[in-house]
Amino acid sequence: MSRAIAYWELTKPRVVALIVFTAVIGMFLAIEPGRPWPWPRILLGALGIWLAAASAAAINHLLDQRIDAVMARTRHRPLATGSLRSGQVLAFALALGTASMALLWAGVNGFTALLTFASLIGYAVVYTGWLKRATPQNIVIGGLAGAAPPLLGWAAVRGFPAEGTLAALWEPAFQYHHALLLVLIIYVWTPPHFWALAIFRREDYAKALVPMLPVVYGVGYTRWQILFYTVLLLVVSLLPFVAGMSGVFYLGGALVLGGVFLYYAIRLLDPPSEFYAMQVFNYSVVYLMALFAFLLADHWLLPGMAPAPALELVPGE
Ligand code: HEM
Numbered sequence: 001m002s003r004a005i006a007y008w009e010l011t012k013p014r015v016v017a018l019i020v021f022t023a024v025i026g027m028f029l030a031i032e033p034g035r036p037w038p039w040p041r042i043l044l045g046a047l048g049i050w051l052a053a054a055s056a057a058a059i060n061h062l063l064d065q066r067i068d069a070v071m072a073r074t075r076h077r078p079l080a081t082g083s084l085r086s087g088q089v090l091a092f093a094l095a096l097g098t099a100s101m102a103l104l105w106a107g108v109n110g111f112t113a114l115l116t117f118a119s120l121i122g123y124a125v126v127y128t129g130w131l132k133r134a135t136p137q138n139i140v141i142g143g144l145a146g147a148a149p150p151l152l153g154w155a156a157v158r159g160f161p162a163e164g165t166l167a168a169l170w171e172p173a174f175q176y177h178h179a180l181l182l183v184l185i186i187y188v189w190t191p192p193h194f195w196a197l198a199i200f201r202r203e204d205y206a207k208a209l210v211p212m213l214p215v216v217y218g219v220g221y222t223r224w225q226i227l228f229y230t231v232l233l234l235v236v237s238l239l240p241f242v243a244g245m246s247g248v249f250y251l252g253g254a255l256v257l258g259g260v261f262l263y264y265a266i267r268l269l270d271p272p273s274e275f276y277a278m279q280v281f282n283y284s285v286v287y288l289m290a291l292f293a294f295l296l297a298d299h300w301l302l303p304g305m306a307p308a309p310a311l312e313l314v315p316g317e
């Protein structure tokens with residue numbers, strides 16, 4: 001493996017791509033109709049969030065090298081194969097993390113930098129270093145860090161109220177409750193996303209002594225938990241419409257996508273083979289990508305359908 005490819009792999013490029021995608025959609029949803037797009041903050045924000053998530057992913061490789069070397073799915077990773085050394089990975093993660101914080105702080109705003117740093121620590125240290133090894137609820141609690149990106153994107157565009165009170169975040173100029181609905185969607189999506197894969201890979205996790213749900217409570221119980229969170233996901237995916245943030249185009253998309261997810265989760269209860277769990281996992285990725293694409297399409301491409309309040313343009317603004 002060439003050195004450059006090894007470093008690139010450390011960043012978990014495909015996972016981080018979807019993370020940045022949800023952050024960028026958070027940004028676009030935060031731009032009020034009729035306002036100019038704040039391009040510098042969008043570009044620097046996306047780059048800063050990408051760098052932070054990539055840094056967190058590299059730290060995950062560093063802390064998990066013993067586990068990764070044991071599991072079939074991960075034993076080809078750069079630290080497990082010896083193509084990179086711990087010191088190199090640490091330096092790489094620190095460089096990316098520092099660049100991210102500098103960009104976000106100087107080019108976007110301090111609030112976004114702070115929230116992004118908290119997500120980085122949440123995934124790289126709290127989830128990877130502690131929860132993952134400690135409890136089968138690891139991904140339910142740790143999922144908050146992976147769910148944060150739409151909020152980070154929102155913060156990049158809307159910023160923090162000048163008067164600095166937390167209550168002001170809920171006022172019409174900031175509307176952080178809208179961003180939190182997007183976070184909630186990814187948060188509830190994470191258990192079906194991950195546990196489907198964990199069912200398929202449970203022997204790997206058992207061998208590495210990682211207490212994932214199917215290892216500790218069995219496959220049957222995990223399947224029911226996936227169904228529970230899938231029903232919950234269908235419900236919370238409707239909240240952007242209920243809150244008046246998205247229109248009927250999004251509602252239709254969310255119902256169809258959620259209906260298919262539910263079908264998968266029900267079929268998983270009595271699967272023809274364990275390979276079926278991987279189909280659920282693959283669909284979970286398509287689902288999240290498509291759901292966020294629907295949010296964006298509803299907001300920007302079909303503005304007449306979104307019940308967004310008309311903008312009062314101040315003359316001369
Ligand atoms: C605690 C939260 C999460 C856990 C434990 C988790 C776990 C995993 C695992 C184990 C894989 C397989 C990776 C591989 O084999 O390379 C995976 C793949 C993936 N995850 Fe997650 N994930 C989480 C959150 C997220 C989030 C928040 C996103 C994006 C918004 C995401 C997007 C993806 C994507 C796109 C893939 C497919 C990567 C590929 O095609 O190789 N995941 N996830």
Ligand SMILES: CC(C)=CCC/C(C)=C/CC/C(C)=C/COP(=O)(O)OP(=O)(O)O
Pocket residue numbers: 012015016019049052053054056057060064074116117119120123128132145146148149
């Ligand atoms: C700053 C910011 C937005 C941070 C985002 C953090 C981030 C990269 C989340 C991704 C979640 C993920 C891939 C978890 C899998 O870890 P795992 O260790 O369970 O999976 P593995 O066995 O494949 O390494």
